[in-house]
Amino acid sequence: MSSTSTKPEEPWLLYDGECPFCSAYVKLVRLRDSIGQVRLIDARDGGPELAELEAKGLDINEGMAMKYEGKIYYGDECIHVLSLLSTASGPFNSFNAWVFKSEARSKALYPFLRAGRNTALKILGRKKIDRPEVSPSA
Template identity: 55%
Template sequence: MTQALVPVATTARPDTQPEAGREAPWLVYDRDCPFCAAYVKLLRLRGTVGQIHLIDARGGGPEVERIRRVGLDLDEGMVLQLDGRLHHGEAAIHALALLTTPSGVFNRLMRWVFRSEARSRLLYPVLRSSRNAALRILGRSRING
């Protein structure tokens, strides 16, 4: 099953508040996954998208319910909501790569690797498998049990 839902604009708004009637961007990820948590911590998004809400997928809430309602599986990938569109899995990491600042070695590397949709599609299953292995090793459950 492919994760890509919709293309994302490659330009970011310079303002820090969403446009009138627009929801602020948010990212739902697994905070219990050491790789996911480190990735989100190291990304520098606020400089390009302004305020972004980081949401733990295990904590529930309206964003998690929305994701489930549209049939996306959080065990299969994080979800980025940007400009009203949901980006899941490989599409989310691709969109994040396009939005991250080029400062720092980590961000430059992530931007270079995942700005390509083909590389994102190829590498995301490896990242997901690594997450699942890390959760098993640490004795943590998947989000959906």
């Protein structure tokens, strides 16, 4: 008997590694404890995941992204799914699960998170992520 099933794609989370809030969030959320192996990818390194996001017309500077079970979750959807997938152990994860398990709260609060990221980058003198479609050609 032959099997035609394919191995599921490993989930990934694409975030801004130079944003102190994004980096801290990715380290604190306990995704691996609940769903196993997840590739954490700094969007500043570029790569096929960033290109895949851009191909869908999504701007990494406007939201983090996660691909899970073949679907890309972006911005407020991403933070909502992360809260549902991560464990609720520890104070940070319990708070995160409580706040963002609601789609409405995720949608309402995400613009403030994005503004905080943009403000932090400006204060720290860091530029936004170079996007493949807008990068100057050589």
